[in-house]
Amino acid sequence: xxxxxxxxxxxxxxxxxxxxxxxxxxxxxxxxxxxxxMFLLVLVLLSYYFExxxxxxVALVYGISLFINVLIMAKYLKIPWKG
Amino acid sequence: xxxxxxxxxxxxxxxxFITGIYFLLSTAVGLIRFPNLYTRLHAGSKCLMAGGISVxxxxxxxxxxxxxxxxxxxxxxxxxITNPIAIHVIAKFDNNYNLIPKVYTKEDFEK
Amino acid sequence: MKKKLLTFVLTFVLWFVLAGRFNIQVFLLGTIICSIISLMxxxxxxRLIQMKDxxxxxxxxxxxxxxxxxxxxxxxxxxxxxxxxxAFEMKPSFSPRLVSVQTSLENSNSMATLVxxxxxxxxxxxxxxxxxxxxxxxxxxxxxxxxxxxxKKTLILKHENxxxxxxx
Numbered sequence: 001x002x003x004x005x006x007x008x009x010x011x012x013x014x015x016x017x018x019x020x021x022x023x024x025x026x027x028x029x030x031x032x033x034x035x036x037x038m039f040l041l042v043l044v045l046l047s048y049y050f051e052x053x054x055x056x057x058v059a060l061v062y063g064i065s066l067f068i069n070v071l072i073m074a075k076y077l078k079i080p081w082k083g
Numbered sequence: 084x085x086x087x088x089x090x091x092x093x094x095x096x097x098x099x100f101i102t103g104i105y106f107l108l109s110t111a112v113g114l115i116r117f118p119n120l121y122t123r124l125h126a127g128s129k130c131l132m133a134g135g136i137s138v139x140x141x142x143x144x145x146x147x148x149x150x151x152x153x154x155x156x157x158x159x160x161x162x163x164i165t166n167p168i169a170i171h172v173i174a175k176f177d178n179n180y181n182l183i184p185k186v187y188t189k190e191d192f193e194k
Numbered sequence: 195m196k197k198k199l200l201t202f203v204l205t206f207v208l209w210f211v212l213a214g215r216f217n218i219q220v221f222l223l224g225t226i227i228c229s230i231i232s233l234m235x236x237x238x239x240x241r242l243i244q245m246k247d248x249x250x251x252x253x254x255x256x257x258x259x260x261x262x263x264x265x266x267x268x269x270x271x272x273x274x275x276x277x278x279x280x281a282f283e284m285k286p287s288f289s290p291r292l293v294s295v296q297t298s299l300e301n302s303n304s305m306a307t308l309v310x311x312x313x314x315x316x317x318x319x320x321x322x323x324x325x326x327x328x329x330x331x332x333x334x335x336x337x338x339x340x341x342x343x344x345x346k347k348t349l350i351l352k353h354e355n356x357x358x359x360x361x362x
Contacts, residue, residue: 008104012111015111018115027120030114031127034127075172118288121290124319163314170319
């Protein structure tokens with residue numbers, strides 16, 4: 001179970017390259033969305049690693065706040081600004 | 084015969100976890116190597132969701148039938164509904180402000 | 195009245211799944227909270243959804259819902275394998291193309307549901323929607339010629355018929 005968590009964290013670190021070097025702004029949003037879903041999977045797998053099933057509620061609330069996060073980012077950054 | 088069933092269950096979970104790791108790694112590699120925003124959106128929606136589905140199915144195969152697997156199914160259904168909406172919002176946000184895609188085909192010029 | 199009953203049943207099932215145990219205290223507290231929620235928020239929840247009266251043939255629709263879920267999960271893995279095969283090539287080769295697809299669906303629920311079936315099971319990405327002509331603007335990932343476009347439009351019709359049987 002630990003190796004699955006380490007592999008998902010490795011793929012999240014690989015996807016973090018696109019956040020640094022995104023040429024435009026929606027590139028960074030896509031990379032942030034995929035990193036968020038990967039850490040949601042890590043939270044689900046950690047509840048099996050520690051054998052505490054109450055951690056699944058943390059994953060549920062994290063998923064809801066992730067969706068609202070992406071929606072507000074895409075709606076707020078629509079406003080054209082100078083610079 | 085009694086020990087037969089949990090080993091089958093762990094075998095299924097192992098296969099699901101391997102396919103999930105493959106799809107998630109292909110998501111990360113695709114986000115780095117693809118040349119265009121729209122192809123990156125393809126990598127960020129389909130490969131990510133296939134990896135998520137297989138990891139959740141592995142957890143359900145480990146768990147069996149109980150309340151915890153029902154909670155896992157609810158998180159999976161929520162993720163399957165909301166992630167295409169997020170991808171669609173990002174694509175429309177890019178489309179409306181004319182950040183022009185770099186690869187044009189001939190049919191786009193003829194319109 | 196029907197909306198409030200539907201909201202009450204849905205939130206009550208969700209309450210029991212999240213609580214995780216059967217008990218008399220959990221039952222009473224869930225009844226109070228779900229009745230308050232269904233009395234307050236039932237009008238705002240179904241504001242954008244067209245409701246119909248026909249609930250007689252619901253067991254027949256249950257079969258089609260099951261078929262839609264099976265086709266959904268199978269096609270997600272199929273299209274994700276096609277995209278992930280591009281990621282590990284030595285030189286990733288693409289032929290992206292913008293296509294507009296016209297639907298024959300009339301209900302607004304089914305038109306909104308079809309966007310999910312463009313994004314995940316097909317190899318496509320829904321970008322915009324035209325209200326007047328009922329056309330979606332779609333970005334395909336690997337389409338080489340016009341014949342392949344027609345071949346992939348027939349794949350859409352398979353999902354479109356299943357959705358039309360559920361909502362109409």
